[in-house]
Amino acid sequence: MQNKIKSQRFIWIDIMLTLLSLAVMEYFYYGSRTLVLGGICIAAALVSEIISLRLMNRKFTADDLTCISDSLILFLMLPSVFDFKIAAIASVFAVVVSKNIFGGRKNTIFSPAAAAYVFLLTSWHGNVLMYSPPHVHTGVFDKTENLVSSASHIFNISGRMDYSNFEILMGNFSGAPGAVSILLLSVSAAVLLLRRDISAGAFIGTIAGTAFLAFFVPVCSNQWDSLKYTMSTNMVLFAAIYIVADRRTAPQRNYYAFFYGFFIAAFSYILVLTTAKENAIVIVSVLFTPVALGFRNLEKRIDSLVKEEKDAEDLWEAIKSGEVQLPEIEEVEADE
């Protein structure tokens, strides 16, 4: 038990480290406003976590700091010029509505950050999907006049991306600041996979599903370009790591988690292909929550069946070895 608690905390620390490295990258590209935005998201999440736990008559423990990582995931998906008040509302939504109403960290049904992002998309669609270009540093209370659409949006519509491989790797293109640094995200994915902090099955399933479809049903004329651009746009890599492969929501067995990730990838890829829906993977991951829950129910049933079978085998072995003696038939009849 002690080890389990420790390992959960180590998972959180690992995830926080990778998220903070992405936040540093965001600061490099967009300046000090991002720090304030991140701070507001964290503060709102923390305060709402403490208050809601208090209302639920539960103690706030170190494990409840997961609300910080959730708010950081949300922050990294937001434009650097995003409104502070709306970001705070979204953080509260992530913690209270999409997590604590269902019982908090022990019974997480939706990925809180993904649900909050979808909430933002439905109420502030224009604000969420307009970004300032990289290297445009905005003051804390300034507003950027020339906001642009993301590279993902342009790619979804035209099937083209006018960026070099180096720019794509370094995240030097417009889009959700935390989700464009492909090199850093790849390193984060490797670290988190090696440390078993994320569901390997779900992550590999998502990547495999996206890669398979991007190659065999390409968005553009060149299959390799389709593969490259599909993986680096629409938050595919970011969502695969921090949302789909979230151990709290993904199926526990890698076998089921793989198919869960694969289905999400296939569904979202086809949506991008047919409707040019930006960041479809985040929306689809929320929509596939019942699928994840269904897989988890199946796992539970399999586990209980395996346990029953094992108990029966143990009993049989015990009978064979004479450790347990079956009652005589007459005794049973007499009991009845």
Place this chain on the structure above:
Amino acid sequence: MFLISELVVLLGTNLILSQALGISTLFVAAGSRKNLLWTAITISFFTTAGSFGACLVNSLLPDSLYDLRLLLYVLIIGALYVILLTVLYFADRKNFGTTRKYVHVSAFNCAVMGTLFTISDKAAADPSLDNLGSYIAAGAEAGTGFILAAFFLMAGFGRLNSKEVPAAFRGFPSMLVYLGIISMAIYALI
């Protein structure tokens, strides 16, 4: 690809998640997984067979008597209600006590009546849909949507009734929020 596009359409036109039709019935049936599934199937019967009747009413009813439409739909569903109960009684008397409950719950509710009105309004707006085939197809689609929503709820049933959920939110309130978030994702998708 076709299947996924169809699934998106089915989700988008889902009367429970997009228009909240029949949500009360879904919750009444949510007492157990078995109830939920059988109620969903019975409602599908009513929406499909009822749409056949709605088509007949719409084609025969003059515009001047438009306001009688609700009453006529009620009578159609009433007739189906009696027919289904009779069939179930003669088909399996042993389990009639159980099966009739699903029929009682499924006959008169927003899911069934709402489907009939939605289909009629669509047919009135688009004359190409004003034929028996389209009516029955739309009725079956609405019923399938209800079954899909029931599956969504069944998948989360254990978690939403878990002791981890705060007592005040356990059960119906958390189910409402759960369906609300899924409905929100569908809205964002479409």
Place this chain on the structure above:
Amino acid sequence: MNRKNSVFDGFIRDNAVLSGLMVISPIIVCGDTVMNAIAMIYAFSAITFISVLAGAFIPKKLSYGVKTIILAAIGAVVYIPVKFAAYDFFPSVMERTGIYFMLIAVNSLITVHAQVKFYRMPKGKMTVSLISHILGFDVVLFIISVIRELVAYGTFCGRIVDADVIISGLGMPFGGFILLGLCCGIYRSIVGAVRKNDDSAGGDSDVSDF
């Protein structure tokens, strides 16, 4: 004390919407503005009150299924004059409420609750209980519509209010789902707390009575 509780249960303790989750579709879809809500309150109150009272004269010997069909038919008949009157009172709202105005006629308070609860009471008590149930629905719909209109559109009865942040999603059906879920939870915790207090008070009286 007990009599008072049972008659007025429908208003707070046994609220049709928050406790029984009945007639929630119109709240989720149409309860996004106060004007819509007022029109729905009018339709629900008139149709339910007249239908349930008229249904009280249905012979009790009839089977449950037949009584349900007759009650739904009464609701559908009552709907016609109510609709004509509504066109005079709320001409602009009628278009927006759409099919939900009609669906009120087959709401579960008429088709289910009437037989399960109201018709088992004496007529006078039934009337008071019915009114309290209707008022319970009306109050919840009104409160939810006020919150949704203020937060989703930044208006109150169509007049612009100085709202800082507008959450347009709350005006959509999914916003109705989430807000109603939150309201149900809050209502349950309040009722739970009140019952706890009542129980402890009741416990004392039991002891003294004994």
